[in-house]
Structure formats: structure tokens, C-alpha cells
Amino acid sequence: MDMTNARWRKSSRSGTNGGNCVEVADNLPDVVGVRDSKDITGPALMFGPAQWQTFIGSLRADA
Known part of the structure; x- marks a missing residue:
């Protein structure tokens, strides 16, 4: 994946x-x-949009 334009x-x-x-x-x-x-x-780790939401959701659940 080309990350050249990543902000x-x-x-x-x-x-x-x-x-x-x-x-x-x-x-x-x-x-x-x-x-x-x-x-x-x-x-860098790469997530698809659904995977990202699952990842963030699991972090919030553990907080």
C-alpha cells in the first residue's frame, strides 16, 4: 500500500x-x-474501515 499521501x-x-x-x-x-x-x-498497521471500527470499539470496551 502506498502511504505517500497519508496525513x-x-x-x-x-x-x-x-x-x-x-x-x-x-x-x-x-x-x-x-x-x-x-x-x-x-x-505501519493497516486496517479496513470495518476492522478499524471493531479495533476502536474493543479498546473503548476495555477502558
């Missing part, structure tokens, strides 16, 4: 101390990308 934003749940930061790119058609902001050239 990454820091998760609202990421800390402000420069530690555990997750970035999300949700501007691409049919995919949501997730990456570690400290390793922007490293791997």
Missing part, C-alpha cells in the same frame, strides 16, 4: 511527554494506517 495525526490518547505516541492516517480510501510516531519510517 498522519497524533492520537488524542497519546501522551504529551514524548513517550508512547501513536499516529493515525484516516484520509486514504478504504484503509486506516497506524504507526509509532517515534519511528515514522518504520512499519
